[in-house]
Amino acid sequence: MADKLINVKLKVWRQKGPKDQGSFKEYDAKNVSTSESFLEMLDQVNENLITKGEDPIVFDHDCREGICGSCGFMINGDAHGPQKSTTVCQLHMRAFKDGDVLVLEPWRASAFPIVKDLMVDRSALDRVISSGGYISTNAGGARDANSILIPKQDADEAMASATCIGCGACVASCKNASAALFTSAKISHMALLPQGQVERERRALLMVEQMDEEGFGACSSTGACSASCPKDISLTNIARMNREFLKASINKKPESSDSGGM
Amino acid sequence: MFSFLTSTVGKKYLMGLSGLIWTGFVFAHMAGNMLMFVSPDAYNIYGHNLVTGKLIYFVEGLLILALITHVVLAINLTLENRKARPSRYAMLGSKEKGSRWASRTMAIHGTIILIFIISHLITFKFGTYYETTVDGVVMRDLFRLMIEIFTQPVYLVWYFISLILLGFHLSHGVGSVFQSFGLLHPAYQPMIKTVSWVYAIVVVLGFLSQPIAVFLFHNNGGQA
Numbered sequence A: 001m002a003d004k005l006i007n008v009k010l011k012v013w014r015q016k017g018p019k020d021q022g023s024f025k026e027y028d029a030k031n032v033s034t035s036e037s038f039l040e041m042l043d044q045v046n047e048n049l050i051t052k053g054e055d056p057i058v059f060d061h062d063c064r065e066g067i068c069g070s071c072g073f074m075i076n077g078d079a080h081g082p083q084k085s086t087t088v089c090q091l092h093m094r095a096f097k098d099g100d101v102l103v104l105e106p107w108r109a110s111a112f113p114i115v116k117d118l119m120v121d122r123s124a125l126d127r128v129i130s131s132g133g134y135i136s137t138n139a140g141g142a143r144d145a146n147s148i149l150i151p152k153q154d155a156d157e158a159m160a161s162a163t164c165i166g167c168g169a170c171v172a173s174c175k176n177a178s179a180a181l182f183t184s185a186k187i188s189h190m191a192l193l194p195q196g197q198v199e200r201e202r203r204a205l206l207m208v209e210q211m212d213e214e215g216f217g218a219c220s221s222t223g224a225c226s227a228s229c230p231k232d233i234s235l236t237n238i239a240r241m242n243r244e245f246l247k248a249s250i251n252k253k254p255e256s257s258d259s260g261g262m
Numbered sequence B: 001m002f003s004f005l006t007s008t009v010g011k012k013y014l015m016g017l018s019g020l021i022w023t024g025f026v027f028a029h030m031a032g033n034m035l036m037f038v039s040p041d042a043y044n045i046y047g048h049n050l051v052t053g054k055l056i057y058f059v060e061g062l063l064i065l066a067l068i069t070h071v072v073l074a075i076n077l078t079l080e081n082r083k084a085r086p087s088r089y090a091m092l093g094s095k096e097k098g099s100r101w102a103s104r105t106m107a108i109h110g111t112i113i114l115i116f117i118i119s120h121l122i123t124f125k126f127g128t129y130y131e132t133t134v135d136g137v138v139m140r141d142l143f144r145l146m147i148e149i150f151t152q153p154v155y156l157v158w159y160f161i162s163l164i165l166l167g168f169h170l171s172h173g174v175g176s177v178f179q180s181f182g183l184l185h186p187a188y189q190p191m192i193k194t195v196s197w198v199y200a201i202v203v204v205l206g207f208l209s210q211p212i213a214v215f216l217f218h219n220n221g222g223q224a
């Protein structure tokens, strides 16, 4: 891979804290190798800033291999940048040309308050998970992994839903800041598998309720979420969530205060 | 059930259901109006039978109920969605192209269509009452009113714009109602897309063919 050096101009959203107004600031990234990842380019810019005694640009990241869901911000209005099915940590500078102007903004949603600069607080997604994204299982020694038979198609579909890394790009690119794609991927993942059946209906009710409570908007089926998803989570998950939610609402049993027993 | 109806998902079921009722109505309305191509009398007799039948009260009631549900929920959802996403981005991304224009602008054409429905009712249902006699029965001469109105250029422009927006509104509505109802599946997703577009195009062309015909053949004198 022939290495090329390019110069790009960055317009970065700088915001000192959740209450700060925030504004764009311009930075030059000079002599950037096209083999560098986008975050490595930002590391370089930050090192320069630190040398000059300025505050570095804050952004979330962890694995840098596209699997943890920590990274993510908008590049020129695209969640995770212009490349399809790619997290920003896996985006390389070869996706850009010399002289490009890149506007970097944090995810914008009421449910994702800005922590600083490009970093937002995504714990709303964690609360959606903890409201119902779990299964009952037997304690004791681990059973043989293949003792439960699962049709291949179900396993594949569940796996496709399970690839959601919870980065929040769907929320960020939705005009309604809806978390329908995220929540539905989690509901689908477990509804498709035998292990998820015990809590299946309660899960759909609780997770949708929590999603609404966090202040995410409703789904308008624009498809912007799926188009910007680094894991290509499909819209059919949302259809499944709606179906599960309807079924669960119809079958809903009154919660009893009885704590079990005979 | 109450918590179902107040959830974002439940509201979408109601939006879809009320929209579908109007989807059916709009098609029937368009098809019925095609009788104008048969003869003025056929058109007038059809109108007369509609308003003298008993079914009209039920259908009108249902349509009004569906319209109110649709509009109230649309306002509620739009406000909530704006609250969820108060600030826009500095730039519109290229991935937005993955979403259809019609789907992002439902509230805007929805509002125009609502204004159109009201003005349409004022112009026709509550408009000038001409009378005619067909086979000895005195009835409203809606055909004459229609010719009168469809020969006014200003009205025609408004009619065309509204109808084309209605087409976009319907194409997204019909296409996404399956999603809202939880019926979307990769196997028939392409078919749903086609059906929603074909439906929208047939309805819009059907409605537009009527003023075009009037404009072409009745432009002088307003006599059939």
Ligand code: FES
Pocket (backbone or CB within 6 Å): A060, A061, A062, A063, A064, A065, A066, A067, A068, A069, A070, A071, A072, A087, A088, A089, A090
């Ligand atoms: S840093 Fe882990 S997915 Fe990007």
